[in-house]
Amino acid sequence: MDFRISDEQRMLDDSAAKFLAGQFTFDLYRKQLDAGVAFDEKRWAAIAELGWLALPFPESVGGFGGTLVDIQLIARRLGERLCTDPWLACAVLPGKALEFAGAPAALALLEKIVSGETRAALGAYEAASHYEPAVIATRATAAAAGGVTLNGTKSVVFGAEYAQVYLVTARDEKGDALLVAVPANAAGVSASHYRVLDGSRASEIMLANATLPADAVLARGEAALEAVRRALDVANAAVCADLLGAVGAMLQKTQDYARTRKQFGVAIGTFQVIQHYLVDMFIEVQQSESLVWMAGIRGDTAERNEREKAVSTTKAYLARAAVQVAQKAVQIHGGIGVTEELDIGHYFRRVTHYAQMFGDRDAHVQRYMRVTQ
Amino acid sequence: MNLEFTEAELAFQREVRAWFEQHVPAALKARAAIGVMSDKAGQHGWEEILGSKGWLAVGWPAQHGGPGWTATQRYIFDLERARAGAPPATPFGISMVGPVIYTFGTPDQKAQHLPGIVNGKVHWCQGYSEPNSGSDLASLKTAAVRDGDHYVVNGQKIWTTQGHWADWCFCLVRTDSTVKQQLGISFLLIDMKTPGIEIRPIHSIDGHHHLNEVYFTDVRVPVANLVGSEGMGWTIAKFLLTHERTTIAGVADSKREIERLRGMLQATKQTDANGKEGSRWDDAFARRRVAELEIELAALEYTNFRTVAATEEGKPLGAESSGLKIKGTELQQAITQAMVELGGHLSLTWNAPQPVGSEAFNHAHERYNFLRAATIYGGTNEIQKNVIAKMLLGL
Numbered sequence A: 001m002d003f004r005i006s007d008e009q010r011m012l013d014d015s016a017a018k019f020l021a022g023q024f025t026f027d028l029y030r031k032q033l034d035a036g037v038a039f040d041e042k043r044w045a046a047i048a049e050l051g052w053l054a055l056p057f058p059e060s061v062g063g064f065g066g067t068l069v070d071i072q073l074i075a076r077r078l079g080e081r082l083c084t085d086p087w088l089a090c091a092v093l094p095g096k097a098l099e100f101a102g103a104p105a106a107l108a109l110l111e112k113i114v115s116g117e118t119r120a121a122l123g124a125y126e127a128a129s130h131y132e133p134a135v136i137a138t139r140a141t142a143a144a145a146g147g148v149t150l151n152g153t154k155s156v157v158f159g160a161e162y163a164q165v166y167l168v169t170a171r172d173e174k175g176d177a178l179l180v181a182v183p184a185n186a187a188g189v190s191a192s193h194y195r196v197l198d199g200s201r202a203s204e205i206m207l208a209n210a211t212l213p214a215d216a217v218l219a220r221g222e223a224a225l226e227a228v229r230r231a232l233d234v235a236n237a238a239v240c241a242d243l244l245g246a247v248g249a250m251l252q253k254t255q256d257y258a259r260t261r262k263q264f265g266v267a268i269g270t271f272q273v274i275q276h277y278l279v280d281m282f283i284e285v286q287q288s289e290s291l292v293w294m295a296g297i298r299g300d301t302a303e304r305n306e307r308e309k310a311v312s313t314t315k316a317y318l319a320r321a322a323v324q325v326a327q328k329a330v331q332i333h334g335g336i337g338v339t340e341e342l343d344i345g346h347y348f349r350r351v352t353h354y355a356q357m358f359g360d361r362d363a364h365v366q367r368y369m370r371v372t373q
Numbered sequence B: 001m002n003l004e005f006t007e008a009e010l011a012f013q014r015e016v017r018a019w020f021e022q023h024v025p026a027a028l029k030a031r032a033a034i035g036v037m038s039d040k041a042g043q044h045g046w047e048e049i050l051g052s053k054g055w056l057a058v059g060w061p062a063q064h065g066g067p068g069w070t071a072t073q074r075y076i077f078d079l080e081r082a083r084a085g086a087p088p089a090t091p092f093g094i095s096m097v098g099p100v101i102y103t104f105g106t107p108d109q110k111a112q113h114l115p116g117i118v119n120g121k122v123h124w125c126q127g128y129s130e131p132n133s134g135s136d137l138a139s140l141k142t143a144a145v146r147d148g149d150h151y152v153v154n155g156q157k158i159w160t161t162q163g164h165w166a167d168w169c170f171c172l173v174r175t176d177s178t179v180k181q182q183l184g185i186s187f188l189l190i191d192m193k194t195p196g197i198e199i200r201p202i203h204s205i206d207g208h209h210h211l212n213e214v215y216f217t218d219v220r221v222p223v224a225n226l227v228g229s230e231g232m233g234w235t236i237a238k239f240l241l242t243h244e245r246t247t248i249a250g251v252a253d254s255k256r257e258i259e260r261l262r263g264m265l266q267a268t269k270q271t272d273a274n275g276k277e278g279s280r281w282d283d284a285f286a287r288r289r290v291a292e293l294e295i296e297l298a299a300l301e302y303t304n305f306r307t308v309a310a311t312e313e314g315k316p317l318g319a320e321s322s323g324l325k326i327k328g329t330e331l332q333q334a335i336t337q338a339m340v341e342l343g344g345h346l347s348l349t350w351n352a353p354q355p356v357g358s359e360a361f362n363h364a365h366e367r368y369n370f371l372r373a374a375t376i377y378g379g380t381n382e383i384q385k386n387v388i389a390k391m392l393l394g395l
Helices: A007-023 A026-035 A041-050 A068-080 A087-101 A104-115 A221-260 A272-298 A304-338 A343-356 A361-372 B007-023 B026-034 B040-053 B071-083 B091-104 B107-118 B233-242 B251-267 B284-312 B319-342 B364-375 B381-393
Strands: A120-123 A139-142 A148-158 A165-172 A177-183 A189-195 A201-212 A217-220 B124-127 B143-147 B150-157 B168-174 B185-191 B197-203 B209-222 B269-271 B277-279
Touching: A007 A041, A007 A068, A026 A343, A068 A087, A068 A221, A068 A272, A087 A104, A087 A120, A087 A148, A087 A165, A087 A217, A087 A221, A104 A177, A104 A217, A120 A148, A148 A165, A148 A177, A165 A201, A165 A221, A177 A201, A177 A221, A217 A221, A221 A272, A221 A304, A221 A343, A221 B381, A272 A304, A272 B284, A272 B319, A272 B381, A304 A343, A304 A361, A304 B284, A361 B284, B007 B040, B007 B071, B026 B040, B071 B251, B071 B284, B091 B107, B091 B124, B091 B168, B091 B185, B091 B233, B124 B209, B143 B168, B150 B168, B150 B185, B168 B233, B185 B209, B185 B233, B251 B277, B251 B284, B251 B319, B284 B319, B319 B364, B319 B381
Parallel strands: A120 A165, A139 A165, B124 B168
Antiparallel strands: A139 A148, A148 A201, A165 A177, A177 A217, A189 A201, B143 B150, B150 B209, B168 B185, B197 B209, B269 B277
């Protein structure tokens, strides 16, 4: 049993930390937030240069064949730096759905994501589906020459504003699930974009008689659902790593604050209640880290039960623990903890967002129960 | 990064599992199945069985009689021990005074005391706390005054677990009242048969007698029983705190107890409001509670693995493993609380003449009431947090 990362992973991690420290400051984050923007073309090119678009995917599509832990190492640094660039939303999540769908059309599109030519976004949810990808109201009816006509709305699609292609789920007249590639500029396709809690962007994708050719259907039936489920599990493992990075940063900042902020003539870190809060936070971060790596190793599998158990254990735990750490961090900062001006409140919103994106504690406890009971 | 046991470790696990299957006495297994603690004969008999196999002093270096296992092997052994329904070994000899003696003791002290600890035939208790010196242990007052070849000990210890079962006591005593408190404390080994020692039982809310007051009135202790030099007691006590952290989280027993809770729920009949006969396991709220305990256990288990792995790489974690005592004891309490609560009225019976619905639920309050002490003994969790805070903040 060995929890050490390899030298290669250490280099990946160090370079991610360095890149983000230089390229994604809190100042830049605030400017983007105020401008209603969560993407920068030059920085996306830099991310591609770093190899982050290739890392998660197999060599057969031009990727580097990286592991789930590799993905988590990058995700942790993103959380640590409050980075809203849509690497997870526009590369990792849709890319994994394509990889696991596996059909030639899917892999051809994945190659374009890996090369940086295309960004995609996965529309797997609707307003009434509450985390369950199998709940699909969007309808696919047969069109000419094996094509499909789509009607429905995919909801809270993260990163869609910056994507050229949407991967959407629909059900056909037989009730089979379909995974369909929909170009953002196709006829019958419109989107409304908005900010989400962590400062990034999401969209409603409206499909009104949007007709797509046969080769836009990337997967059908159980294979389509499993590709989406497995991609979401990868995303959740990354989300947990992002949460770890964020609460790690919040803990560090709160320790620093407790050491330097003085009241009653002494550092507030000398007050026992504050000390015990910090210790509680520290312990939760340590335990969270243990499960993040467990999910990275045990969740990196096609075997559904093992994967879901590992990912749900971790997400259920982090969803509680990270939120508690974030809440205490704000509390210890006092008044400034709830201002826009300080970064702590922004980390707080990110933690809330990530703790329930792709499944909250309740959803994952219940999935854990389904798998283990 | 790799989370699997090696082939050698798996083989070791099979070997240990098979041995436990053969050697754990049925009476012990029966008590473990319903959550009742061992009695003196059961506990000591079991420790002698382990001792004769050379598997009692599992953390000791080979030169002092230990089996020379890695931290991972010790973890596996503990896992299998709990799985087999055997209790953990009493810590006072094996985990406390034994390592003290082989680290700080004279050759005579080692020769006199180590074999009896290793073979499980000599039993120890810990004379630390006093009525006015619990968390503030350094303020202890039990005095040892030099008189020729002896120390004359006067004072009182309290919370002395198994003092009434012990042959020997390792005691922190005050040999100097003129210096800073910590510097005036010495570590003395006291034969419990020495005249002047009186043991009074303290009855615990779990219905059993574990704890004692121990009164020392002019107890004459040979100077040869001083470990280290006068004034070294506090240093030795601190050494004990950092020693042997692989089982402090109690992962093995908590894992076993959650599995036992599952079994209890599945085996206990419940008829629902519609008259359908089933078990407590049909209750989704009960199942959710079990799921949440398992998720907490996983976090503790993998943090424990990281500690074990780091120990093996020669790097014991610092504040990280202190968190294990805090989280481990909180989980023990959460599990035992769930056991009491999920049994309903069946958990409220106290030594009823016949089992009522589920003998295991009938006994659930014993472990629950006993383990309220888990967050108090071994350094209260609040004190543990003070210690970790100091490490984190340096204030």
